[in-house]
Amino acid sequence: MKRVILAGFLVFALSLASAAQKKKDVLVTIGKTPVTMDEFLRIYERNNSNIQDPENKKTAAEYLELFVNFKLKVLEAQSLGMDTLSAFRTELDGYRDELATPYLTNVSYNDKIVEETYQRMKKEVYASHLMISVPENAVPEDTLAAYQRVLEIRKEILGGLDFNEAASLYSQDPSAQTNKGELGWFTVFQMVYPFEEAAYSTPVGEVSSPVRTRFGYHLLKVHQTRDAGGEIHVAHIMKVYPQDATPEQKLSARQAADSIYALIEKGADFGTLASQVSDDQRSAANKGEMPWFSRSRMIPEFADPAFELLNDGDISKPVDSGFGFHIIKRLERRPVPEFGEVKREIEERIKRDGERSVKSRDVFVKQLRDEYDFTRNQQAVDDLLHSTVEWLQQDSLVLPDNPAPDPILFSFAGNNVTTRDWISHLKQMPPVLLKNDRSRLNQLFHEWENSKLLDYEDSQLERKHPEFRSLLQEYHDGILLFNISENKIWQKASSDSAGLARFYETNRQKYMWPERFKGAILQCVNNAVREEAEKYLESGVLASELQDLLRLGTGSITVTEGTWEKGADPVIDYYIWKGDKPENWNQETGFVNGELIAPEPKLLNEARGYHIADYQQYLEDNWVKELRKKYPVRINKKLMKKITNG
Known part of the structure; x- marks a missing residue:
């Protein structure tokens, strides 16, 4: 919670950073601390430029007053040793770690990876691979043996051996025995980074050099590339058949799908049919709708016919996916987003991708070695x-x-x-x-x-990057300001019961209720009930007792009691302050009963929110006066006049 409060608090406070002091052009000296004109102007102009409403912009003189008060509080916090407390150091160190992160990496290389990743998002690759496995931390002898074995296999392939046949013969990837190394279509983030690198850099039809991943050494062959089709949102109706289905079972599923398609052609509602007859229970519960998907994230037997639908609302004939027959309806399609739309997402995914992050770090470390x-x-x-x-x-x-x-x-x-x-x-x-x-x-x-x-x-x-040093100083001063304000002002204002009471008594006329109406709004079921209710009220019966006294059953009369200011309720406004008649209000059977209360001071508990805020300001004003005595403020009027006159 403190972190959230501090973030907002620093909108003003952290901008009042201490810059490196210069011996010339000192605008103001606070205690023994000089502040240059350049420092003040930089902070003043930055803050004023962030204020959109011209009425809220400060003059230089107005801002100097706020700036000096800020500096006074930070100086006091330091004199009390608050900057030496372990809690403060821990918090500041946490902020420093966050601020340091972008300085401990190769920013230009990171930008290159982000841009590279986006360009790859726009392409999909169809490739096959074979692998000779070797542990990530294998001894050099085992690593060399695996590498040499991959080179031997590559030589055979270049000599005429079919790549997929080689995968079936030699690959230690267990799936190679069934798929002969074919990986299908894939795009960025779907393969480990070194493999992705090779896939996107190997020309179509060629075999890569050995690629080392944490699983072993790979060879890969790129068969095709294509533009990514973005993502599509579809609904489908599915009739399944068993994995080991007989021709008769497949025919039965096909005939069921054909019958459903015929109903759709005659005008039957697709979503209703999906809910009633689709064998995919998960999507059937949502009228057949599936999550968004790209071509590379769906089996081609389903993805290809889905992406071939040209317009939203188009419906395919039944297609066989190998799991069943599907009727696919295109709901919506969206292209690969623009770079600006996905840049942040790409950056976050790269951070979570250990192999990409390590490569970026290694590039930066190499720079440090040279430097x-x-x-x-x-x-x-x-x-x-x-x-x-x-x-x-x-x-x-x-x-x-x-x-x-x-x-x-x-x-x-x-x-x-x-x-x-x-x-x-x-x-x-x-x-x-x-x-x-x-x-x-x-x-x-x-x-x-x-x-x-x-x-x-x-x-x-701090030595190499002045902007880092300044930003860290902002956090340093901002945390101190927050902590000392919490101790000196906010906690005291909330917990000092005696001080609050005295302040309230001194200023009670400031916390006034306006003219109010205290009573009840009554709505009767008919005129007879209203007349009887009015008689009871005239005899001194309370409005809250009418329901029991009338004995006419629930709903015969509705009583709403309260105390209202002008503008709080349209019915009260209509009767008491001559406002507009509320729509749907029946004045034949409805009325109000009560009395006007003249303006009066609020009780302490009623004024508490406003009262505490004012008491905080009172404490702060007195505190600042004390600080100005402790740390004399000397303003260079000549320089201030120069600033004011522009």
């Missing part, structure tokens, strides 16, 4: 990993605390990383992740090496 003159002592690394395997082969995890010698493993930006650093890293890892497997250790070392570079880059963001 920081990264060098590796490969011999020391090889010796270390060999020693690590020996350490992990022992019954219990025994890692030396002070290895001797302690050689440098790699260096960058003047930092030397040694064997001791590696051991310290291993000791922080859960033992279950540590295996005396050289391939696994190679991977761990590579990841650690990258993390050291990324951690260093993270530590340099």
Whole structure:
């Protein structure tokens, strides 16, 4: 909840950021803190440009007053040590992590991947593949053997062996025995990223080079490509037949579908028939409607005839999908969206796609290696990993605390990383992740090496990126402002019962009820009931007692009691304040009974919402006066005049 409140609160507060101070053109000094004219103007102009209503725009002088009050509160929060509290540091660190994320990746490369993904969305690929499986973290010998085997198979295919026959003979993908490696049509995000890369870059009719995925090594052959047809929304009526159906069973299903199609041609309602006779119970419950789908996400036996329907409302003849016969009605079709419509969705899917994200990160790390003159002592690394395997082969995890010698493993930006650093890293890892497997250790070392570079880059963001530094300062000051305002103003205004009561008594004339009507609205079933009700009321009977006294049964009279201001109820307005007669109001049988109440002060509980808001403002005004005494404010009037005069 605090995060939501803070987000809105920072619309003003966070914009009042502290920029790097300059020794010249100091517009205002708050305590000992100088603020330059450039800083103030930048913030003032940015905030005013975000205000659409001209009446709400502030003059420079008006804004300076708000700006100074903000700075005073932040200075006070810092003097109280609120910026040293662990809760504050944790919250600020969380915001920093979020802000740092786009700075720790290759933005231009990310943009390239997003654009590339969108272009692929507009194409579909029909391909076959074969695979020689090898674990992701296999030892180099096994990886090399799998790679060489794939090269041998590729040589056979290029020598004339049919690709699909090769898949049937050699592929270790279990499905190859039935589909001969055919994958059908697919598009972006439907295959693992390295496979997708190869599919979209291999020319039609050609065989790819070996492709490494986490499953093994692949060869793939692209048979066709086509423009993606967007998505289609259809309804269908289905008559199923068993998977091992006899010709007679298929014929029976076909005849049933033909009979239904004949009814549709004679004008029968498609949705009604789908609900009554379709064997697809899930869609039948919704008049045969299916979820939106693209060509590549539906079996071609169904997708092709669906996409061949030219117009909304067109209906296909019965088609055989291999599961049954379908009559398909096109409801709507939409093309591949424009880039701007799906850019955010693509970005989110890329973030969730580990292999794409890793590739982006690796590109960025390579840039860091170049920027920081990264060098590796490969011999020391090889010796270390060999020693690590020996350490992990022992019954219990025994890692030396002070290895001797302690050689440098790699260096960058003047930092030397040694064997001791590696051991310290291993000791922080859960033992279950540590295996005396050289391939696994190679991977761990590579990841650690990258993390050291990324951690260093993270530590340099404030120095390298002024806009990051300024934005983080905004969050720093905004959180402090929120926290000190909560402690000094908001909580106190809600919990200080004695102070609230005193403030109310001093200002009670400010919280007035307007003229009101207190009584009842009465609607009788006929004139006789009205006359009897009026007699009871004249004798002093309360309106709420009429139902029981009249003894005419439920509904003979309706009584609505309350207290109304002008404009609160049209019936009351009509009788008391000469408003328009409400539509459908029968004044022969309806009337009101009660009295006018002159304007009067609200009780404390009645005025509480307005009262607390005013009390908060009262506390804040007094607090700001105290802060201005504690931190004297000195304005450079000459510069302020220059700003005012433009």
